[in-house]
Amino acid sequence: MNKFNVAxxxxxxxxxxxMVKILDERKFPIKDLVLLASERSAGETINFRKKxxxxxxxxxxxxxDIDIALFSAGSSVSKKFVPIAVKNGTIVxxxxxxxxxxxxxxxxxxxxxLGDLKKHNGxxxxxxCSTIQMVVALKPILDEVGINRIxxxxxxxxxxxxxxxxxxxxEQSSQILNNKKPVRKVYPHQIAFNILPHIDVFENNGxxxxxxxxxxxTKKIFGNSKxxxxxxxxxxxxxxxxxxxxxxxxxxxxxxxKLKNIYLKTKGxxxxxxxxxxxxxxxxxxxxxxxxxxxRLRKDLTEPNGxxxxxxxxxxxKGAALNAVQIAELLI
Ligand code: A2P
Numbered sequence: 001m002n003k004f005n006v007a008x009x010x011x012x013x014x015x016x017x018x019m020v021k022i023l024d025e026r027k028f029p030i031k032d033l034v035l036l037a038s039e040r041s042a043g044e045t046i047n048f049r050k051k052x053x054x055x056x057x058x059x060x061x062x063x064x065d066i067d068i069a070l071f072s073a074g075s076s077v078s079k080k081f082v083p084i085a086v087k088n089g090t091i092v093x094x095x096x097x098x099x100x101x102x103x104x105x106x107x108x109x110x111x112x113x114l115g116d117l118k119k120h121n122g123x124x125x126x127x128x129c130s131t132i133q134m135v136v137a138l139k140p141i142l143d144e145v146g147i148n149r150i151x152x153x154x155x156x157x158x159x160x161x162x163x164x165x166x167x168x169x170x171e172q173s174s175q176i177l178n179n180k181k182p183v184r185k186v187y188p189h190q191i192a193f194n195i196l197p198h199i200d201v202f203e204n205n206g207x208x209x210x211x212x213x214x215x216x217x218t219k220k221i222f223g224n225s226k227x228x229x230x231x232x233x234x235x236x237x238x239x240x241x242x243x244x245x246x247x248x249x250x251x252x253x254x255x256x257x258k259l260k261n262i263y264l265k266t267k268g269x270x271x272x273x274x275x276x277x278x279x280x281x282x283x284x285x286x287x288x289x290x291x292x293x294x295x296r297l298r299k300d301l302t303e304p305n306g307x308x309x310x311x312x313x314x315x316x317x318k319g320a321a322l323n324a325v326q327i328a329e330l331l332i
Pocket of ligand 1: 015037040161
């Protein structure tokens, strides 16, 4: 089997570290793995396949000899370095939002729109974490009966913001429990023991950028600009795992029994829906399972085509690193 030179850009970050772990777990055929980050962490080491690999500072010559680069160092780094990598002949899978809505860049969730992958010109975009889990959950419904409308509210963990936010939740929790004033650095308000209806920056229309990403990316991935979508995104004091409450209206009616049967047969989805025994997807379960978990499935009480559900997935894994590595596997 061919082996590839792979680079992880942002290797010291919350998603980057998960990318390195998943490349190992899934036995990705690697010749050399190059770990890149900012000058702040150059020289640090990260263990990969029983070797301590030194993190290197990202620079314009980082991509010589690199076949595939997984980027997760934020939009500004991607905007500057992805074109340099592509010019070198490296294929880039970019986890930032920099190129997601570019019409020449496929936005891929393998379970949903694998067919779009072949259209790539060197860049493949990895969708936003909250989009990935929602489209995986809704694709079987889209295929079976069609979808007219989606109303989604998210409950997103702090790891989606990055490693500094994980530290902030831990530190603030400890400060509050010890009767100290919580110190705020990453978020505009205290996140411990609180909920912020504010993820990313506000746009002129009153929605946040995170909410607009969910709307635009879902339409692009489904290849359907007509689906009506509205979103509210909230940050909750949870370390790992994003949860979503989704209400949708289908084109044709479908029973909950039929939907459950479809989900039981769908790869990448785990149905956790046994209310008599208090079983439903929980954010902490996303630290164990890679599947997108679905539960609380129920018909709306007034709208015959309305369905409610609760969707949970690991935002660092299926919502980011795992989806990126799955794309890389399909490429090779
Ligand atoms: P570093 O650890 O050196 O700051 P997170 O999303 O968890 O905050 O992680 C962001 C990742 O992106 C980290 O690996 C971080 O490296 C990396 N990063 C941030 N800015 C740059 C930059 N200008 N050049 C290269 N890597 C960067």
